[in-house]
Amino acid sequence: xxxxxxxxxxxxxxxxxxxxxxxxxxxxxxxxxxxxxxxxxxxxxxxxxxxxxxxxxxxxxxxxxxxxxxxxxxxxxxxxxxxxxxxxxxxxxxxxxxxxxxxxxxxxxxxxxxxxxxxxxxxxxxxxxxxxxxxxxxxxxxxxxxxxxxxxxxxxxxxxxxxxxxxxxxxxxxxxxxxxxxxxxxxxxxxxxxxxxxxxxxxxxxxxxxxxxxxxxxxxxxxxxxxxxxxxxxxxxxxxxxxxxxxxxxxxxxxxxxxxxxxxxxxxxxxxxxxxxxxxxxxxxxxxxxxxxxxxxxxxxxxxxxxxxxxxxxxxxxxxxxxxxxxxxxxxxxxxxxxxxxxxxxxxxxxxxxxxxxxxxxxxxxxxxxxxxxxxxxxxxxxxxxxxxxxxxxxxxxxxxxxxxxxxxxxxxxxxxxxxxxxxx
Amino acid sequence: xxxxxxxxxxxxxxxxxxxxxxxxxxxxxxxxxxxxxxxxxxxxxxxxxxxxxxxxxxxxxxxxxxxxxxxxxxxxxxxxxxxxxxxxxxxxxxxxxxxxxxxxxxxxxxxxxxxxxxxxxxxxxxxxxxxxxxxxxxxxxxxxxxxxxxxxxxxxxxxxxxxxxxxxxxxxxxxxxxxxxxxxxxxxxxxxxxxxxxxxxxxxxxxxxxxxxxxxxxxxxxxxxxxxxxxxxxxxxxxxxxxxxxxxxxxxxxxxxxxxxxxxxxxxxxxxxxxxxxxxxxxxxxxxxxxxxxxxxxxxxxxxxxxxxxxxxxxxxxxxxx
Amino acid sequence: xxxxxxxxxxxxxxxxxxxxxxxxxxxxxxxxxxxxxxxxxxxxxxxxxxxxxxxxxxxxxxxxxxxxxxxxxxxxxxxxxxxxxxxxxxxxxxxxxxxxxxxxxxxxxxxxxxxxxxxxxxxxxxxxxxxxxxxxxxxxxxxxxxxxxxxxxxxxxxxxxxxxx
Ligand code: NA
Ligand code: NA
Numbered sequence: 001x002x003x004x005x006x007x008x009x010x011x012x013x014x015x016x017x018x019x020x021x022x023x024x025x026x027x028x029x030x031x032x033x034x035x036x037x038x039x040x041x042x043x044x045x046x047x048x049x050x051x052x053x054x055x056x057x058x059x060x061x062x063x064x065x066x067x068x069x070x071x072x073x074x075x076x077x078x079x080x081x082x083x084x085x086x087x088x089x090x091x092x093x094x095x096x097x098x099x100x101x102x103x104x105x106x107x108x109x110x111x112x113x114x115x116x117x118x119x120x121x122x123x124x125x126x127x128x129x130x131x132x133x134x135x136x137x138x139x140x141x142x143x144x145x146x147x148x149x150x151x152x153x154x155x156x157x158x159x160x161x162x163x164x165x166x167x168x169x170x171x172x173x174x175x176x177x178x179x180x181x182x183x184x185x186x187x188x189x190x191x192x193x194x195x196x197x198x199x200x201x202x203x204x205x206x207x208x209x210x211x212x213x214x215x216x217x218x219x220x221x222x223x224x225x226x227x228x229x230x231x232x233x234x235x236x237x238x239x240x241x242x243x244x245x246x247x248x249x250x251x252x253x254x255x256x257x258x259x260x261x262x263x264x265x266x267x268x269x270x271x272x273x274x275x276x277x278x279x280x281x282x283x284x285x286x287x288x289x290x291x292x293x294x295x296x297x298x299x300x301x302x303x304x305x306x307x308x309x310x311x312x313x314x315x316x317x318x319x320x321x322x323x324x325x326x327x328x329x330x331x332x333x334x335x336x337x338x339x340x341x342x343x344x345x346x347x348x349x350x351x352x353x354x355x356x357x358x359x360x361x362x363x364x365x366x367x368x369x370x371x372x373x374x375x376x377x378x379x380x381x382x383x384x385x386x387x388x389x390x391x392x393x394x395x396x397x398x399x400x401x402x403x404x405x406x407x408x409x410x411x412x413x414x415x416x417x418x419x420x421x422x423x424x425x
Numbered sequence: 426x427x428x429x430x431x432x433x434x435x436x437x438x439x440x441x442x443x444x445x446x447x448x449x450x451x452x453x454x455x456x457x458x459x460x461x462x463x464x465x466x467x468x469x470x471x472x473x474x475x476x477x478x479x480x481x482x483x484x485x486x487x488x489x490x491x492x493x494x495x496x497x498x499x500x501x502x503x504x505x506x507x508x509x510x511x512x513x514x515x516x517x518x519x520x521x522x523x524x525x526x527x528x529x530x531x532x533x534x535x536x537x538x539x540x541x542x543x544x545x546x547x548x549x550x551x552x553x554x555x556x557x558x559x560x561x562x563x564x565x566x567x568x569x570x571x572x573x574x575x576x577x578x579x580x581x582x583x584x585x586x587x588x589x590x591x592x593x594x595x596x597x598x599x600x601x602x603x604x605x606x607x608x609x610x611x612x613x614x615x616x617x618x619x620x621x622x623x624x625x626x627x628x629x630x631x632x633x634x635x636x637x638x639x640x641x642x643x644x645x646x647x648x649x650x651x652x653x654x655x656x657x658x659x660x661x662x663x664x665x666x667x668x669x670x671x672x673x674x675x676x677x678x679x680x681x682x683x684x685x686x687x688x689x690x691x692x693x694x695x696x697x698x699x700x701x702x703x704x705x706x707x708x709x710x711x712x713x714x715x716x717x718x719x720x721x722x723x724x725x726x727x728x729x730x731x732x733x734x735x736x737x738x739x740x741x742x743x744x745x746x747x
Numbered sequence: 748x749x750x751x752x753x754x755x756x757x758x759x760x761x762x763x764x765x766x767x768x769x770x771x772x773x774x775x776x777x778x779x780x781x782x783x784x785x786x787x788x789x790x791x792x793x794x795x796x797x798x799x800x801x802x803x804x805x806x807x808x809x810x811x812x813x814x815x816x817x818x819x820x821x822x823x824x825x826x827x828x829x830x831x832x833x834x835x836x837x838x839x840x841x842x843x844x845x846x847x848x849x850x851x852x853x854x855x856x857x858x859x860x861x862x863x864x865x866x867x868x869x870x871x872x873x874x875x876x877x878x879x880x881x882x883x884x885x886x887x888x889x890x891x892x893x894x895x896x897x898x899x900x901x902x903x904x905x906x907x908x909x910x911x912x
Contacts, residue, residue, distance in 0.1 A: 016826045017841040018819030025848045042500040044852055045859035045885050050493035052803045055609045055795050058777065061770045061805055083744035115852035159817035161611055231619025234612050240691070240777035266767030273770065278819065280524075291488045291505075292448065308849050329820055343487070351841075371824060424775045495836040496859075515871040515878075554866055557797070586790055595792070595873050606784065607872070732875070734860075 005286075019332045020275065023282025030289040036303060043288060051284040052277060054091065055236060056162050059110075061273040062097030062239035063155055066246050067114030068265045073250035074259065075217040076118035079104055080126070082207075082410035086391070087199035090192035094130060095140055097186045098123040102144035106151040106179070107221035108242060110158065112367050116145025116378045124382055131197055132181065138386060139394020140190050142375045146364035147186075149330070151179035153224070153238060156330050156363050159280070160356045163338045168235045174353045175415040180408060182361075185401050193397070216249045224250065276331050296340040303344050310348040312412070317341060318362065325366025329374055333366060334359070353420065354413040361406050368395045368421075427608040427631025442477035443667050443745045449656075451507035452486040452494060458688035459562045459654055460484065463507055466560075466656075466681040470674060472706040478670055480505075499555045501659045507562065510653040511591040519550045519740060524593035525729045527715065528693035530745045535563060535651055536683070543743050550736060556657040560678040563689035564628055564652035567594075568697075569645045570637050572617065575669065575708050576645040581719035588613050588625040592732075596725045597649065598626070617641050628652060629696040638703035646697060647710040647718055752901065755894050761809045762891045767808030769801040776801070792873040800881040807888025811895035814845065817907050826906050838899070838906035846896035855888030860886055 004024060012022040031040035070076070083097035090096060098119060105115045120141045127137045149156050152172030161168035202210075224242050227233050233241055250257040257265075289297055303313050324333050345355045367375045376391050409415055449467060453460045467480035483489070489497050495509040495516055503745065514521035529535050538544060548558045560684060569576060572737040573585055582601035589605035591594045598605045606622045616622045617640040624641065632644070663671065700709040710718060730737045763818035813819050826834060864879040 012844070013822045014825045014835050015841055016821055016823060017844055018814075018821045020819050021841075021848055024852070025844055028848060028851055039501065041851060041855045042859065043497065043502040045856040046493045046496045046500070046502065048852070048856075048885060049803065049882060050490060052806055053799055055607075055799055056611065058773055058798045058802045061802060062774055062777070065770055065774065067849060156750045165611055167611040167615060169612060203825045229619070229799050231616065231621040232785045234608060234616060234621060236609070236612065237777050240774045240783060243774045244778050263767075266771065267763060267812075269770060270763050270805065270809040272814045274766065274813040275819050276805050277802075277806035278810050278813075278910075288488065291483065297487075308708050327822065332820065372822065392774065496863075496868075498861070500859075512871050515875075516866055516868045584788060586784065586788065591871050592873050592875060604788070604790045605791040605792060605873070607792070 002295065004033070005030065005290065005295070019273075019328070020278035020282045021288045022330075023336070025277065025287045027282070030286070030293070034293055035289060040289075044075075044285065047285050047288050048281045051281045056158060056168050056265075057277070057280075059158050059168075059236040059239040060155060060276060061269060062243050063153060063158075064272050065265070065269045066117075066239065066274075067109035067111045067240045068269050069243065069246040069250050069257070070109060071114055071118050072261055072265060073246070073254040074256065075246075075249065075254070076101065076105065076123050077222075078210070078214040079123040079217040080119065082210040083125070085202035085207045085210045088130075088199035090191065091196070091198055092194035092201060094123075094127050094132060094197070095190035095194050098127065098140060098188050099144050099183060099190060102141075102147050103151060103179075103183050104217060104221055106148040108217075108224060108246075109148055109154075109156040110153040110239075112145045112148035112364075112375055113378055115148035116141060116375050116380070119144065120379055120382050124379075130199065134386075135189070135390050135394040136193055137394070138232040138379055138391040139396070139398060140186070142204040142368050142373075142379055142391055142395045143398030144188060145375045146367045146402075147179060147183060149367075150175050150182060150357075150364060152176065153166050153235060153242075154360065156334055156360055157356065158235075159331060159334050160338065160359065162280075163335060163407075164342045164352065164356075166352055166356065169228070170353055170420055171356050172235050173419050174357050176419060177415055178361070178405070179356050179395065182402070182405060182417065185405065186398060189397060189401060216253055220245055220249070226266055279331050280335050283332070283339075286336070287339040296343065299340060300347060301344050304347045304357050309335070310350070311410075313323035313344065313348060314350070317344070318358070318406070321359065322365060322369075325362060326369045327372050328366070329372060330363040330366055333363065341372035351413055351417060354409075354416045357405060358409060360404055361409070365399060365402055367401060368392075441669055442474040442673070443670065444477045444479075445666070445670065446479045446481055446483050446502045448483065448488075448503055449505040449507075450487075450489045450494065450497070450503045451482040452489065452491045453507070453654075454502055457630070459507065459564060459685055462681045462685040462688065463656065464563060465684075466677055469677045469680075473673060473677065474670070478673065495556075495657075498657050499661055500548075501662060503659075504662045505559070505656060505658050507654050507656050509564070510655060511593075513551070513655060513657075514591075514593075514732075515552055517550050519547060519736045520655075521593050521733055522547070522728050522737065522740045522744075524591060524650050525741070526593075526597050526725055527719045528650045528741070529651045530648075532563070532686060533742075534619050535561075535653075537685050538744065539653075543740060546736060546740060546743075550662055551655075551657065555660045557660050557663040558655050559658050559674060560656035560682045560685075562654040562656060562682065562685045564654055565593050565689040565693040566648040567626055567628050567652055568632075568647060569619075569624055569626050569649075569651050570632055570641040570705070571643050571645075573622065573623045573643075574623065575643045575706055576647075577710075578714070584680060585623040588616065588622045589612070590626075591627075593725055593729060594626055594650065594726050597722055600722055600724045614640060620729050625742060628693070629700060630692045633696040633699050638700050638705050642706055644697070644700055644705045644707045646707065649718070649722070752898065755898060756815070759815055759895055760897075761889055762808040762888075763812035766805040766812075769805040769808070773798045773801045773805075788888060796870065796872050796874055796876070800876075800884075803881060804884045807884045808891065811891035814892065814895040814899065823906075831905050834905035836901065838904060841906065842896050842899040846893060846900070849889060849892040849896055853893055856882070856885040856889050886898055 008026045079101045083100045087093040087097040101119045128134050152175045157171040224238050228235050228238050379391050381388050468483045470480050496507045497503050498506045510520045510523040541562050551558050579601045582603040585603040587598050587603050595605035776794040776798050780791050784790040860879050860882045869875040870879040
């Protein structure tokens with residue numbers, strides 16, 4: 001039976017059936033063969049509906065929509081110009097400026113693509129023009145983009161919360177310090193790597209002018225995070241506030257949203273949204289049939305009954321996640337593995353919020369690991385001349401930084417959880 | 426491989442029980458007193474039937490959440506499941522009776538009612554839709570917790586934003602002059618902490634477990650509703666069971682039901698005490714003031730009768746007589 | 748015949764437009780809830796619930812369009828490394844498998860909606876929405892999915908892979 005599901009999964013994915021339908025069809029086949037034939041099919045609509053019947057999931061399409069609006073408007077360009085004028089005279093100054101933009105963008109959008117696309121589109125040509133090694137720049141952008149899902153808000157964290165029932169708010173807060181540490185580590189490394197390049201400093205009036213223009217891009221994350229912290233809105237509702245603000249900025253400041261661009265924005269949001277939500281449905285259907293056949297319980301029992309250290313199991317889990325991360329994208333990995341991993345983590349006595357952060361860093365690695373790495377494709381898509389192998393070579397040092405940080409975080413879970421224990425009220 | 430062992434068991438069902446596997450799902454945390462009772466029920470049934478009637482338990486929302494539980498029971502996706510009367514009320518409106526404010530004043534009264542004519546009416550209404558009620562598992566009374574002020578009378582609710590679930594509790598919050606707020610369960614703790622909402626309503630056991638004491642100041646014990654969970658069986662599946670198995674299940678369920686009821690009373694008082702020890706300001710509404718609270722809640726009764734029709738009115742009359 | 752094809756294709760595109768509008772409406776409702784609750788102390792009783800229905804709608808009404816535009820993530824390890832003949836074969840195969848799922852999904856969603864209708868199930872909220880209404884979105888989405896896979900099969904041609912997101 002285990003062979004049926006793992007073999008079926010591999011086969012259907014390989015012949016090119018989309019992930020969502022692979023999961024769904026496998027679940028249907030499992031129901032038919034192992035759970036009473038067509039009688040079990042009555043569960044299909046019940047589970048499908050239930051999968052999406054969750055208010056925190058409504059944040060997902062709204063964050064997708066917001067990042068589309070931001071990509072279309074000129075927010076990214078102005079932010080970069082500002083950062084460049086403030087940082088360019090430092091050794092590796094533009095690398096720092098780029099990461100600064102990645103961070104700001106990450107703090108608005110829940111998505112790595114939005115971050116990599118928006119910042120990449122302005123930073124890549126500019127940095128190469130100023131003499132930065134293209135491989136270094138590509139690696140920096142691919143890695144910087146992944147911050148989008150670690151620094152809150154984060155779509156994978158919303159999904160983690162939705163699948164496991166953990167508070168999305170807590171997950172967001174737990175991502176703050178790891179996100180900051182990772183950003184600083186990336187900045188230090190990239191500045192060191194490109195230390196021989198320095199520009200002449202911008203004048204103060206140039207800096208102020210650029211800052212004035214970029215004010216909207218800077219205000220947006222402040223309003224979103226400030227609003228969540230002060231309790232004016234929940235993390236779920238923050239998405240709606242973000243969409244409204246980014247529309248207002250695009251319409252009144254940048255004046256580049258009209259009916260035609262609006263239609264394009266909506267259509268591409270719909271495609272991404274339907275794709276992600278249908279994967280969730282597929283994974284829930286598969287999760288249902290696997291659970292009723294007691295397969296995850298078997299794995300959990302096996303894992304917890306073995307006389308091996310919880311840390312060994314933890315390391316094995318991470319190895320599996322890294323391997324999956326090479327071939328699948330983040331949403332699929334999360335929804336496929338969480339129903340199995342979450343009970344194991346709980347049974348072993350680990351902190352589920354801390355584990356979420358470990359998992360998100362794993363997902364960051366998945367975004368930049370070949371052959372299927374979203375950020376690699378995004379940067380490849382920016383310019384025909386970029387090659388995947390060039391990007392991969394550039395990103396390797398950052399992957400090492402992520403792995404090292406994951407080890408540190410395993411030894412010091414407080415890095416993620418310390419903010420939760422403080423009464424920030 | 427389940428089927429194989431089942432076939433074999435049928436062949437040598439020595440002591441008269443026909444072999445069957447009953448899948449039972451529930452959605453409460455595993456250490457909740459209802460969960461402990463249900464797990465014990467499953468174990469006893471299996472033991473007493475010499476392993477012939479296997480009850481395979483899917484705990485803590487592992488298989489089904491409260492949202493898809495009822496439909497899965499009605500379509501036979503699982504044979505048995507535990508879900509709240511509040512959620513059953515969306516299919517069987519009369520089940521809303523447990524959410525009607527102040528219908529039950531003490532634990533013993535509930536036991537008497539659900540095991541008498543009152544319970545029969547509800548069982549009948551459930552069977553019409555396709556579910557057989559095997560057990561009324563008591564969750565206990567629900568209360569209000571908030572951050573603004575102690576609620577010494579219904580008038581103190583005015584202007585508060587209270588997180589609510591279900592329709593009748595929301596009607597009550599409105600009747601008292603507060604506004605119900607709807608949000609996902611995972612967000613409530615933070616919403617209370619950051620004043621997104623002023624308060625929430627829940628049993629004290631759940632408040633303790635979700636650490637409400639860390640984020641809310643005032644606890645008001647007014648016992649406004651008595652939350653009931655139902656262990657329900659798919660009707661067709663039940664009808665297909667041999668009488669002997671039905672008797673066994675009924676008998677063990679009755680034992681468990683009594684045990685859970687005792688626990689509910691104990692847990693309610695212990696958890697309220699624990700919340701007070703952890704620093705919450707606890708106010709117990711004196712019995713002679715309850716009439717004021719009850720009168721202010723009158724609109725909720727009307728809504729219930731409007732939803733549940735004649736059966737609803739009959740049930741109300743029955744509990745009022747007591 | 749061509750007319751029918753175009754009409755069905757248009758139907759799927761309209762599904763996507765409605766899905767997009769539903770996402771916009773969700774944004775407006777949620778934003779209204781924030782403003783109304785935080786600044787006027789008047790939380791709504793409908794924003795949360797209707798948002799959930801809208802998002803469910805956005806998924807099911809938009810999914811067919813995602814099939815037509817190759818937006819569903821696909822692992823194209825194999826597809827990228829075989830010749831066009833095999834690619835064409837794989838396209839027929841995967842679209843047929845997709846169609847099989849969609850037919851089962853649509854049929855059982857329909858049966859489920861009928862059952863919900865007969866049982867008079869409502870939402871457990873102040874709105875008491877008859878649940879067969881939001882559940883019907885599954886049937887409509889299912890029909891659109893069936894159409895999308897049929898059109899894909901009619902189109903034939905080589906497997907174009909899909910999104911990687
Ligand atoms: Na982010
Ligand atoms: Na990857």
